[in-house]
Amino acid sequence: xxxxxxxxxxxxxxxxxxxxxxxxxxxxxxxxxxxxxxxxxxxxxxxxxxxxxxxxxxxxxxxxxxxxxxxxxxxxxxxxxxxxxxxxxxxxxxxxxxxxxxxxxxxxxxxx
Numbered sequence: 001x002x003x004x005x006x007x008x009x010x011x012x013x014x015x016x017x018x019x020x021x022x023x024x025x026x027x028x029x030x031x032x033x034x035x036x037x038x039x040x041x042x043x044x045x046x047x048x049x050x051x052x053x054x055x056x057x058x059x060x061x062x063x064x065x066x067x068x069x070x071x072x073x074x075x076x077x078x079x080x081x082x083x084x085x086x087x088x089x090x091x092x093x094x095x096x097x098x099x100x101x102x103x104x105x106x107x108x109x110x111x112x
Contacts, residue, residue: 001083003045003111004090008078008097010104019102030098038082043093045081077104081111 011017019027038044055075077099084090087108094106 001085002090004082004084004087005109005111006080006082006090006094006097007076007107007109008099008104009076009107010099010102012075012077017103027098027101030101034096034098035080038080038093043082043084045083048080051078 018024035044035048082090082093084093087110090108090110094108097104097106099106
């Protein structure tokens with residue numbers, strides 16, 4: 001069994017693309033249910049942890065930018081560590097990530 005990190009990115013600053021009201025509640029519930037299902041299947045390699053959305057970006061000139069953005073509004077909004085046999089299984093797990101419902105992406109990396 002290998003460990004993978006799933007890195008979730010999306011635009012969470014543009015008002016028009018944000019889930020609101022009931023859609024937001026449903027989206028959060030989907031995340032909770034997904035995490036619980038991964039835990040029940042022993043696919044979470046480490047506990048899920050939350051982080052703040054503020055962040056800082058430091059570049060090579062040692063310039064610090066407030067907010068977790070690089071060149072666009074897209075930002076890493078979270079990550080989890082999972083257990084999977086190979087990239088194919090990790091991809092199958094990632095295909096159910098709720099981030100995909102809101103035009104986000106999942107980057108999959110195997111830890112070595």
